Amino acid sequence: MAKRVWRRLGIGLISLVLLLSGSGLALWSGSGIALSQQANQYKAHFQLTELPKEGRIGLRLVLSNVTITNTGTLSWPKNGSSPIKLAYRWFYNYGAPVPKTGKDAWDDLRADLPQDIAPGITVIFPQFIVGVPSTPGDYTLHLNLAQDQSFFSDKGSPDYEIKLTIKPRDTTAPTATISFLPLYTTLTTFPVSWLGKDDPDGTGVATYDLQYKVSGEGDWHDWLLNTSLTSASFTGENGKLYFFRVRASDRAGNTGNYTLNEQAATRLDALSPVSKINTLPTQSASTFLVRWSSFDNVDLAGPELYDVQFREGSNGAWVDWINATASQAAAFRGEPGKIYSFRVRAIDYAGNQEDYSAEAQASTTTSPALDSLYAAPILTATTNTAIFPLVVKNGESGTGNTGIVVKNPGSTPINVFIRINDRAGAPVTRTVNGKEEVVTVDTATTLARVETLLKTIAPGATTTIWTGNISTTLLNGWATVNSDATFQATAVRLPAGGVFPPVQAASSTASRSLFMPLVRKNDQLSSSVINLVNPTVTPADFTLNYYDSNGGLVLTETRKLGRFASTRFSLNNLGTTDPNLRFTGSAIISSSVTLAASVETPLEDGSVASYPALVSAADNTTPLAVYKEVDGVTTTLLVQNGAKEQISVKVEYLDQQDQVIASTTRTIPGFGRTTFWQGDLTDLKSGFAGRARLSTSGGTIAALALGVGPSLKGKALP
Numbered sequence: 079m080a081k082r083v084w085r086r087l088g089i090g091l092i093s094l095v096l097l098l099s100g101s102g103l104a105l106w107s108g109s110g111i112a113l114s115q116q117a118n119q120y121k122a123h124f125q126l127t128e129l130p131k132e133g134r135i136g137l138r139l140v141l142s143n144v145t146i147t148n149t150g151t152l153s154w155p156k157n158g159s160s161p162i163k164l165a166y167r168w169f170y171n172y173g174a175p176v177p178k179t180g181k182d183a184w185d186d187l188r189a190d191l192p193q194d195i196a197p198g199i200t201v202i203f204p205q206f207i208v209g210v211p212s213t214p215g216d217y218t219l220h221l222n223l224a225q226d227q228s229f230f231s232d233k234g235s236p237d238y239e240i241k242l243t244i245k246p247r248d249t250t251a252p253t254a255t256i257s258f259l260p261l262y263t264t265l266t267t268f269p270v271s272w273l274g275k276d277d278p279d280g281t282g283v284a285t286y287d288l289q290y291k292v293s294g295e296g297d298w299h300d301w302l303l304n305t306s307l308t309s310a311s312f313t314g315e316n317g318k319l320y321f322f323r324v325r326a327s328d329r330a331g332n333t334g335n336y337t338l339n340e341q342a343a344t345r346l347d348a349l350s351p352v353s354k355i356n357t358l359p360t361q362s363a364s365t366f367l368v369r370w371s372s373f374d375n376v377d378l379a380g381p382e383l384y385d386v387q388f389r390e391g392s393n394g395a396w397v398d399w400i401n402a403t404a405s406q407a408a409a410f411r412g413e414p415g416k417i418y419s420f421r422v423r424a425i426d427y428a429g430n431q432e433d434y435s436a437e438a439q440a441s442t443t444t445s446p447a448l449d450s451l452y453a454a455p456i457l458t459a460t461t462n463t464a465i466f467p468l469v470v471k472n473g474e475s476g477t478g479n480t481g482i483v484v485k486n487p488g489s490t491p492i493n494v495f496i497r498i499n500d501r502a503g504a505p506v507t508r509t510v511n512g513k514e515e516v517v518t519v520d521t522a523t524t525l526a527r528v529e530t531l532l533k534t535i536a537p538g539a540t541t542t543i544w545t546g547n548i549s550t551t552l553l554n555g556w557a558t559v560n561s562d563a564t565f566q567a568t569a570v571r572l573p574a575g576g577v578f579p580p581v582q583a584a585s586s587t588a589s590r591s592l593f594m595p596l597v598r599k600n601d602q603l604s605s606s607v608i609n610l611v612n613p614t615v616t617p618a619d620f621t622l623n624y625y626d627s628n629g630g631l632v633l634t635e636t637r638k639l640g641r642f643a644s645t646r647f648s649l650n651n652l653g654t655t656d657p658n659l660r661f662t663g664s665a666i667i668s669s670s671v672t673l674a675a676s677v678e679t680p681l682e683d684g685s686v687a688s689y690p691a692l693v694s695a696a697d698n699t700t701p702l703a704v705y706k707e708v709d710g711v712t713t714t715l716l717v718q719n720g721a722k723e724q725i726s727v728k729v730e731y732l733d734q735q736d737q738v739i740a741s742t743t744r745t746i747p748g749f750g751r752t753t754f755w756q757g758d759l760t761d762l763k764s765g766f767a768g769r770a771r772l773s774t775s776g777g778t779i780a781a782l783a784l785g786v787g788p789s790l791k792g793k794a795l796p
Contacts, residue, residue, distance in 0.1 A: 120230050121150035122223050124238035134281055135247040136330050138187075139208040144221070147200040150235070154195040154223065162195075163188040165224035166208055171216050171241070185209030188224070214246045245279070248330035252276040252283045256322045256342035262376075262428030263344050266316065270342075271309035274326035281329035289336065293319035293343075298336075317376045319345040347376040347428035353384065355420045355440035361709050363448035364414050365483055365568050367580045368440075369407040370422040386422045387434065396421070396434070405547055409481040409570040409582075411540040414446040447708035447767060447785065464559040464567040464585035465674040467644060468609035469498060471545035471553035476574040477646075482543045484559060485566045486535040492563035496531040496543050500555045503643025506617065519615050526642035528553060535565070556611045556644040559585070581686045586674035588613055592667040592691035593780035594677050595718035595751055597624065597649060598796065599632075600660050605650035606679040610667075612639040613674060620669035624652070626661045629719065629750035639673070662796040664718045664751045667691065683789040692780040694720045701732060701769035702783040706756045708767050713785040714795040715754035715770055720778035722748035727779060729754055730771045731762060739768075746779075755794035 125145040133139045144164065148154060154162040165188045168176035176182050187209050195201055211217060220237035222229045231237045254274040274283035286305055289298040290312065302310060304327075314320050321340030327333040353372035370384060386400040388410065399420075400408055412418050419438030425431040464484075470477045486492050504522035507514050517525070529548050535541050545553060559567050571581040597606045612618040618639040624632040633654050639645060667673060675691035704713045719725055724747050731740040740761035746752050754770070756762055772781055784795055 119150050119152045120223075120233050121148075121235045122230055123147040123149045124221060126238070126240075129240055130242060132243045132245055133208075133210040134245050134330065135210060135212060135214060137210070137248075137281055139210050139219075139242075141206040141208060141221075142204065144203040144206045145200060146203070146223070148195045148197050151197055153197065154191060156191040156194050160225050161190065162223050162225050163190055164203060164206060165189075165222065165229065167220045167229070167237075168211055169218045169220060171218055176211055176217065182211045182213045184211045210244050214244050216241070216243050218242075248277075248279075248281040248328060248332060250277045250280055251332040251334040252280065252326040252328045253334055254283070254286060254324045254326035256324055256340075259322070259342040259344040261345065262347045262426075264348050264428050264430055266346065266348050267311050267313040268344070268346070269309060270312050270322060272324045273308065274324075276326075276328050283326045284329045285327045286324055287327075287333075287336075288322065288324045290323075291321045291340065293321065298323070314346045316346055316348050319343060345376060345428070347374075347426065347430060349375045350430040350432040351375075351424040351426045352432060353422045353424035355386075355422050358420075358440040358442040360442065361445045361448060362412075362442040363582070364444050364446070365409055365411045365449075365570065365582060366442065366444070367407055367481075367570055367572060368410050368420055369572075370420075371406060372422075372424045374424075374426050376426075376428070382427045383425050384422055385425075385434075386420060388418055388420050389438070391417055392419075400542070403544070403547065405544045407479075407481070407546075407572055408542045408544055409483045409568075409580075410542070411483050411485055411568070412444045414444050414449065417441060417443050445709040445711075446703065447705040447711040447713075449703065461566070461585075462561055462564060464565075465588055465611065465613055466557045466559075466567075466569050466583070466585055467611040467674050467676045468571070468583075468646060469545060469553065469555055469557040469569070470571065471548060471550065472574070473552075473554050477554070478571055478573040478575075480545045480557075480569055480571045482557060482559065482567060482569050483540060484533070484535060484543070485540040486537060486563075487566055488563060489537050490563075491537060492535050492561050492565060494533045494535060494541075494559060494561045494565060496533065496557060496559050498528045498530070498545070498548065498553065498555060498557045499526045499642055499644070500528050500553070501644040501646075502526070503612070503640040505640065522615060522641060528555060554646075556609075556613075558613065581678060581688050583676050583678075583688045584690050586611075586676050586690035587693050588672040588674040589693045590669050590672055591694070591720075592669075592673060592675050593694050593718050593720050594665040594667075594675070594691050595716040595780055595782060596662075596679055596687065596689070596784070596795065597665045597677060598660075598662045598679055599624075599649040599652055599654070602648070602650045604680045605648050606677055607646060607648045608665075608675055608677055609644070609646050610639065610673060610675045611644040612641060612671060614671045615641050616671045617641050618669050618671045618673060620667055620673060623666045623668075623749075624649075624661075624663060625665070625749045625751070626663040627751050629722075629747040631749070632659070632661055632663065664749070666720060666749070681786065681790065681795075682793075683786075685786075685789075687784050687786075687795065689782055689784065692718075692782065694718075694778045694780040701771040702781065704731065704756050704766075704768060704770045704783050705785060706759070706762045706766040707764040710791060711785045712755070712757045712791070712794075713783045714756070715781060715783050716751065716795065717744075717746065717754070717772065717779055717781045718751045719746040719749055720780055723777055724748055725777035725779065726775040727752070728773045730773075731756075731759070731766075732769045732771060733766075734768065753794060753796070757792065757794065 219240045222237045257271040276283050288302040290301050291298045321343045323336050323341045325334045325336050351372050351374040356369040383402045387396045388399045389396050419441040421439045423432045423434045469480045504525040567585050569583050622635040679687045705711050728743045730738045
């Protein structure tokens with residue numbers, strides 16, 4: 079009887095436990111329920127797709143997508159006096175648990191269930207945070223569900239185990255840098271990017287702090303703080319220069335330092351530059367200098383390149399003349415008597431390009447009379463070779479820069495080779511590896527050459543080779559222009575500082591005998607300068623004889639000039655017996671090899687009379703263009719007697735129909751010179767534009783016609 083009662087009580091006790099459990103309460107120990115029964119009631123299945131292999135002291139371990147399915151028979155309560163939570167424990171690999179306190183201490187972090195979890199229901203924890211032991215080493219992480227201090231594993235549902243290595247604390251801060259920024263940006267809002275780098279054994283970059291500063295301001299300003307971005311858009315103000323720097327923090331909380339200076343910078347330039355053609359005179363010679371200038375709204379961003387167009391006539395089509403040039407001047411060759419207009423546009427360093435103006439920015443009319451001004455700037459006769467004894471870039475003594483103008487008069491394109499040489503030329507011998515050897519012609523050519531350019535010129539077109547565009551920084555030298563086809567060429571030189579008017583010069587002819595009808599020894603500023611070149615492979619020995627206007631010998635100089643070499647010297651430095659001697663006269667060069675030369679003589683108005691040294695002719699059959707009060711120009715005809723015998727020279731003036739309308743005859747003493755100023759001839763009316771034909775009674779003469787402009791009206795050349 080007693081036995082039956084016990085069983086009933088036992089059955090009642092069991093029923094009570096089930097009831098309580100059905101009510102959401104789990105009574106683990108002392109319930110009288112068999113362990114196998116409890117395991118069936120409290121059972122969980124774990125699944126992790128990514129298992130961590132290591133952790134780091136000082137960092138929480140993050141387990142992603144922890145998936146748990148209630149495979150038991152009882153619901154898991156979220157709330158109540160004893161809720162069930164996702165929990166963990168740490169064990170040494172030899173099986174003992176890791177204490178929560180002491181040298182290996184770890185934080186016990188648990189996660190609440192999102193709701194009551196009924197049997198068969200699966201719950202996912204996207205991120206489960208785990209505290210790690212405080213000592214480096216190898217451990218095993220046990221995952222399971224727990225109610226207070228009891229785990230499901232205590233009732234037969236096994237832990238989910240993960241073996242990990244816990245690494246020492248990360249104490250090294252990461253580094254960071256701003257990615258390259260362009261020198262200029264045209265965007266008001268522009269992208270900035272950066273990059274961080276942590277130690278290979280570090281915890282990895284987590285966040286960034288960025289600062290910026292405006293040039294001219296002392297303080298750095300916070301831009302972005304605690305951001306995980308690696309790029310962002312920054313909005314600035316036009317014309318300002320912005321500096322940037324960045325620092326990074328890692329997952330362990332280590333934060334790097336900002337650099338003292340900026341890591342990248344850019345200047346905001348969103349506006350186009352403004353350029354213009356400088357004012358041109360109402361009338362110009364056929365070859366004239368065009369200059370342009372510009373303004374940029376941003377300091378130091380000034381225009382990098384220019385495009386220049388011209389048009390012929392008042393309503394002609396605009397034609398590209400120069401594209402993408404860094405120069406601010408070029409020589410233009412037009413046809414006499416035509417109107418030429420110009421406009422320019424600029425592109426700055428930031429890439430902003432302005433539009434061409436709708437109207438012309440400057441215009442001029444070419445005058446045939448002005449071709450005689452200052453420089454004999456006429457094109458050479460059609461030739462295959464042209465020599466320019468002086469070509470400079472940032473030349474010494476303020477000689478400035480040179481532009482060589484080449485015209486293709488033919489009906490098919492031509493290729494033109496421009497060889498620019500240094501004035502030093504090339505030696506005959508040189509020492510190589512301690513031995514003296516002869517310098518071959520090919521080697522000498524290479525030694526003397528600074529640069530060789532190839533230009534293709536369209537039929538009827540003209541191109542300008544401006545020394546400002548060549549690669550060398552400084553040049554004091556000379557140049558040759560060569561082509562298989564015929565061409566015409568002239569040059570213009572803009573002295574340093576933009577001195578105006580420019581010095582123009584026709585190309586020179588090489589000869590063993592050269593004649594110069596106008597030379598002058600005066601003070602330092604007004605004495606003639608001779609440019610001389612030896613274009614041959616043989617060193618030159620030559621003499622220069624200087625004569626006064628009556629043919630009296632002033633001085634004989636003996637000089638040498640190396641092969642492919644050039645020189646430039648002032649008559650102010652002539653070694654006359656009387657150093658203060660002044661004279662105006664002529665000169666003759668006699669050389670062992672062919673030379674080429676040009677002469678520059680400063681005039682009262684600041685201009686320069688420039689001409690190529692001449693090769694004499696017994697009879698100048700080619701008439702010279704002369705003018706009387708045409709566009710303010712009156713020419714002077716200069717005639718030199720190249721021999722010791724006295725000669726008679728007749729000058730006939732021809733009108734446009736080649737009719738002789740005036741003539742005059744003069745006697746020139748041996749080695750003397752004379753001038754015929756067209757302003758003296760009453761038979762020539764104001765506005766006369768014609769030609770002068772010279773003939774002699776024998777002997778050798780050299781002649782040229784030079785004009786002076788309105789500022790020297792009424793004056794003849796000396």
